[in-house]
Amino acid sequence: MQDRHHVVVVGGGFGGLQLVNGLAGAPVRITLIDRRNHHLFQPLLYQVATTLIATSEIAWPIRNLYRDRPEVTTLLGEVTGVDAGARTVTLKGGQAIGYDTLVLATGATHAYxxxxxxxxxxxxxxxxxxxxxxxxxxxxxxxxxxxxxxxxxxxxxxxxxxxxxxxxxxxxxxxxxxxxxxxxxxxxxxxxxxxxxxxxxxxxxxxxxxxxxxxxxxxxxxxxxxxxxxxxxxxxxxxxxxxxxxxxxxxxxxxxxxxxGVQASPAARWLGIAEDRAGRAILGADLKAPGHDDIFVIGDTASVTYDGGKPVPGIAPAAKQQGAYVAKVIRARLSGAKQPGDFRYRHQGxxxxxxxxxxxxxxxxxxxxxxxxxxxxxxxxxxxxxxxxxxxxxxxxxxxxxxxxxxxxxxxxxxxxxxxxx
Amino acid sequence: MQDRHHVVVVGGGFGGLQLVNGLAGAPVRITLIDRRNHHLFQPLLYQVATTLIATSEIAWPIRNLYRDRPEVTTLLGEVTGVDAGARTVTLKGGQAIGYDTLVLATGATHAYxxxxxxxxxxxxxxxxxxxxxxxxxxxxxxxxxxxxxxxxxxxxxxxxxxxxxxxxxxxxxxxxxxxxxxxxxxxxxxxxxxxxxxxxxxxxxxxxxxxxxxxxxxxxxxxxxxxxxxxxxxxxxxxxxxxxxxxxxxxxxxxxxxxxGVQASPAARWLGIAEDRAGRAILGADLKAPGHDDIFVIGDTASVTYDGGKPVPGIAPAAKQQGAYVAKVIRARLSGAKQPGDFRYRHQGxxxxxxxxxxxxxxxxxxxxxxxxxxxxxxxxxxxxxxxxxxxxxxxxxxxxxxxxxxxxxxxxxxxxxxxxx
Missing domain, CATH: 3.50.50.100 (FAD/NAD(P)-binding domain)
Incomplete structure (x- = not known):
């Protein structure tokens, strides 16, 4: 297991989970890092805030979701930076975790x-x-x-x-x-x-x-x-x-x-790449961090366009589509198959x-x-x-x-x- | 409603709620004061601590329980003292609330x-x-x-x-x-x-x-x-x-x-009456605060004995029995009926x-x-x-x-x- 291609995923939101799901059965080992121990179904969060449902009804311990996938290691930790030269991410506390492919799916928070x-x-x-x-x-x-x-x-x-x-x-x-x-x-x-x-x-x-x-x-x-x-x-x-x-x-x-308002997580700053006004990493249609062939950015922390210039919205289906796309790219790379074409967002509504x-x-x-x-x-x-x-x-x-x-x-x-x- | 006999109940635990329930239909108005907005089913609290059940499954907003009893007013507030001469309880913030009969059911916390x-x-x-x-x-x-x-x-x-x-x-x-x-x-x-x-x-x-x-x-x-x-x-x-x-x-x-260990709430100190080692108010079998004919103390903050000297345990059934007993006493007083005999705890197991x-x-x-x-x-x-x-x-x-x-x-x-x- 230890000599498999190592995919490190930062963020267990919709994008990160879809990526890990998309890599099921692939010849990889995966480390999934999140600051929280749970995946949160944000679309219903307002119902917790307004007393309609309970917290535990829309949150799941991330490691529990992957208990049947021994190649997935879940870590509770806060990433504070990326060393693209050394191919490591750094956790608060100093620990460094090496990767072969890195996927940043670190989301966004509110902005004032x-x-x-x-x-x-x-x-x-x-x-x-x-x-x-x-x-x-x-x-x-x-x-x-x-x-x-x-x-x-x-x-x-x-x-x-x-x-x-x-x-x-x-x-x-x-x-x-x-x-x-x-x-x-x-x-x-x-x-x-x-x-x-x-x-x-x-x-x-x-x-x-x-x-x-x-x-x-x-x-x-x-x-x-x-x-x-x-x-x-x-x-x-x-x-x-x-x-x-x-x-x-x-x-x-x-x-x-x-x-x-929303403010993206500092993924773009970790990589030293261009960001938009909300702090999102500006990406091409391959979802790769410009200049880094082995780093992908997906979800609310990515700034991507579709249909000739419209911004991909910061919603769960967009993050999931991006996670699924990057999983396909990684699979194709490892198997030597033809790479999928550009990422194309389909707006479902x-x-x-x-x-x-x-x-x-x-x-x-x-x-x-x-x-x-x-x-x-x-x-x-x-x-x-x-x-x-x-x-x-x-x-x-x-x-x-x-x-x-x-x-x-x-x-x-x-x-x-x-x-x-x- | 305002000229009815006013019962003030401090504490919405098992004892306090049983008392309010026992006064249904009596010619009183009731003010129920608690520091928290919810009644808590403490016997299952350990299951929340060990992730088996969710917080909202064992807690109920107190005022919701009495929405159909217009004579019951619920207040979220912290009582800081009792002025037995003026017949008022004082809330944190200074507000004083007058009573005709006062029932202290303020419980206990852990002791180190x-x-x-x-x-x-x-x-x-x-x-x-x-x-x-x-x-x-x-x-x-x-x-x-x-x-x-x-x-x-x-x-x-x-x-x-x-x-x-x-x-x-x-x-x-x-x-x-x-x-x-x-x-x-x-x-x-x-x-x-x-x-x-x-x-x-x-x-x-x-x-x-x-x-x-x-x-x-x-x-x-x-x-x-x-x-x-x-x-x-x-x-x-x-x-x-x-x-x-x-x-x-x-x-x-x-x-x-x-x-x-447990430590009783300071009810005994508010009244200046004798307390036991755990801070519980020492009471006779009428559950009245000694020297105060219109003040009762029930539940975990009361020290009462039964069967010739055994202490009544600090458990939910004991608090409920005491609440029911005091409700009967108040009813009898108001109707001029014969007072019930002494409180006798029945240990159910x-x-x-x-x-x-x-x-x-x-x-x-x-x-x-x-x-x-x-x-x-x-x-x-x-x-x-x-x-x-x-x-x-x-x-x-x-x-x-x-x-x-x-x-x-x-x-x-x-x-x-x-x-x-x-």
Whole structure:
């Protein structure tokens, strides 16, 4: 085993796993390195943040996924650099791990456009911890409002602002509004949670820029029907613990959620290759790091175009297609077969949900909205989960919510038990 | 509603909830205050710590439980004192809440017998956060061992010590040993997790002092069959990040779990009444705080005896019986009916599991052990969970583990992503 071609994969997201899956049976040994012990199904992370499902339903221990593949070694570690000359990656702590082929699939995190000081007051949503942080803050705001005697502070506590109106922002705002207006009213005695305001702010001219205009317009009406105030065309200019400034206007809002920008992981910098504005490594259609024949970059940390210049979007299907492509390239190299042609991204469509009953689907020619779209969205997402256990658990949580109107995972956990009062 | 007799209940554990349940339909209004937003089913907390079930399966938002009882107000807040003269409880932040009758059901936490400095290295198990901390440390130890090149450090990482051999200690040690010896071996490539040592330390002469000697002996043999080293009769004299000292002997062990002592909440001190060694308020058989006709103390923070001097144990059924009793007393007072006689604890029995297939049940005259006892234990615990959702979710997690041998919730979450290396 030790003399086999050694593929090192950094990152156990959608791209990294698809690559490892694509190399099943190939004459390689694989080391898969991730900072976390689990693969995360990010498309449903907003449902953890909004108490609909539990953390363990959308996360799987990576090493457990490859327990039946003895050629795959999983390591929990943080990569801090690549030495392309020595063909090693360096782990935090100093350990170096040699490779024959290296695949960087290290993903992206949220970006605050030069305002990193906003992060503590406006957390983004990329990890399980982010999701439990948002869950805690949303639930705590209602709890503190129930205790609060000053009506002005109470209204600030009952004002929730989601910044950025892509699918994640729309999904978060929709569920928070449903919670406030439908799930929680019977549980509070001193406040009326239906008085809560949920504001969705988008700097661009409209919400859901990746979707067609009529679908985005439908989503906007559905959000408003759920009680969300949608504000487009004005950027957020300040975020503090007291509230958010939209353009020139300050809104007292104690709970902010950031769903606006992304920043790639530093893979491009490790390699010293060109990066785009978001820090993504700029690649050709072979997904190779320019100048490095044995290093590939895939997923959210790669900047690739298709169809004559459109950027490949940072979504799970794109990362998976890239992982599958690179697996084919590696297989062909090792077997001496003809190399596959250039990577060509096939856009399968965009999906987003609004609350618990409506969704929009944009497959280009085929478009769909409403309750049936929600069911298609739900079935597709359960299908893409890994393993019977999670499929069953998520289906049960949804079914339960559907039946009872109650959410499964309304827990306030971790440190910040009570936030500072004024 | 506002002119009704006002019962303030501090603590939403088994005792507090049973009291509120017992007052259904009574001419009272109730304010239920807890530091946490959820009621926790502590008897299964060790299963969260050992990755068998998810946090949300054994925790319920308290206010959700009383959504259909408009006379019950739930507040998330930390009580810091009682002013019995003014008949108010004080919340952190200064708010005072008046009462006509006060019930303190504030529970207990772990105690380190004057060695609070051991807490960071040997966490106890009382809250959901404690459970995820222990889960994280156990899983991280295996991960770090897989990365570690020094065999001495590797063995220290693969040595787990549980301190205290009551039911919780026995349950934790059993599952950790099963994980190491049965669940994990196929997932690691550089270490053999079957080399892991699990040590269960008990200062007293035998494990499971609350059980009969033959059942405790059976449990000991079962633990040893699972690979647990049981050490009785010697106290732990030091805990550090490097290991544990048992009597005079140092054992290099990077993961310690504390399951030894309890310390009551400061209810007795708030009232200025006598307390026992563990800080519990010493009460007569009327469960009233001596000298306070309108204050009751129940559950783990109360020190009560039965059957001529035996202490009522700090377990869920005892707290529930006390809650039900005090509800009856309050009802009788308000209706002018005859007061119920003294509180009399009925001991229903003790249960403990060893690993995933065996349990012991001690009902006094009736004793039982083995696989059938495990099934009775499991069915009883599912029965006592609140609501269809949780019963179903826990049953599914167990069924899944039974079927596949895999655990449901093997997640490393929160801060300490990588512990300090030497």
């Amino acid at each position: 456009f030069g305002h990193d000081e906003w992060e503590p007051v406006a957390p983004g949503l990329k990890t399980l911890e982010d999701a439990t942080t948002i869950r805690r803050r949303v639930l705590l705001a209602f709890e503190q409002a129930e205790l609060e005697e000053d009506p002005v502070i109470r209204q600030a506590l009952l004002t929730f602002t989601v910044i950025g109106a892509g699918p994640t922002g729309v999904e978060l705002a929709g569920i928070i509004a449903e919670m406030a207006h439908r799930t929680l009213p019977s549980e509070f005695r001193r406040i009326d949670t239906r008085q809560a305001r949920v504001i969705l702010v988008e700097a661009g001219p409209r919400i859901l820029a990746a979707f067609s205009e009529d679908l985005a317009e439908y989503a906007r009406r559905e959000l408003e029907r759920l009680g969300v105030e949608v504000r487009t065309g004005t950027p957020v200019t300040a975020c503090t613990a007291q509230g958010v400034t939209i353009g020139e206007t300050f809104v007292a809002s104690r709970t902010l959620v950031w769903a606006a 965009s999906l987003a949900t609004i609350g618990r009953r409506a969704a929009i689907i944009d497959f280009g020619r085929f478009k769909m909205k409403g309750a049936l779209a929600w069911w298609i969205w739900g079935i597709a997402h359960i299908y893409f989960l890994i393993g019977t256990r999670s499929r069953f658990a998520v289906a049960w949580s949804w079914f339960w919510t559907y039946l009872s109107g109650q959410h499964s995972a309304r827990l306030i956990t971790q440190k910040e038990t009570v936030r500072e009062k004024d | 017998f004057g060695h609070d400095e051991w807490e960071p290295v040997a966490p106890g198990l009382k809250t959901l956060e404690d459970a995820t901390t222990i889960r994280r440390r156990v899983l991280l130890a295996f991960e770090q061992a897989e990365l570690e090149e020094d065999p001495v450090i590797r063995q220290a990482l693969l040595t787990f010590t549980v301190i205290g051999a009551g039911p919780t200690g026995v349950e934790l040690a059993g599952i950790i040993a099963e994980m190491a010896h049965r669940t994990l071996p196929s997932e690691f490539r550089r270490i053999d997790t079957r080399q892991a040592r699990v040590i269960l330390v008990e200062a007293g002469p035998r494990i499971l002092a609350a059980f009969s000697e033959d059942l405790a002996e059976y449990a000991r043999r079962e633990l040893e069959r699972l690979g647990v080293e049981v050490r009785t009769g010697t106290p732990v004299t030091a805990c550090t990040a490097q290991g544990v000292t048992i009597g005079e002997t140092f054992v290099a062990s990077r993961t310690l779990v504390w399951a030894a 003790s249960l403990a599991t060893i690993g995933r297939r065996a349990a012991i049940i001690d009902f006094g005259r009736f004793k039982m052990k083995g696989a059938l006892a495990w099934w009775i234990w499991g069915i009883a615990h599912i029965y006592f969970l609140i609501g269809t959702r949780s019963r179903f979710a826990v049953a599914w997690s167990w069924f899944w583990t039974y079927l596949s041998g895999q655990h449901s919730a093997r997640l490393i979450t929160q801060k300490e992503t990588v512990r300090e290396k030497d």
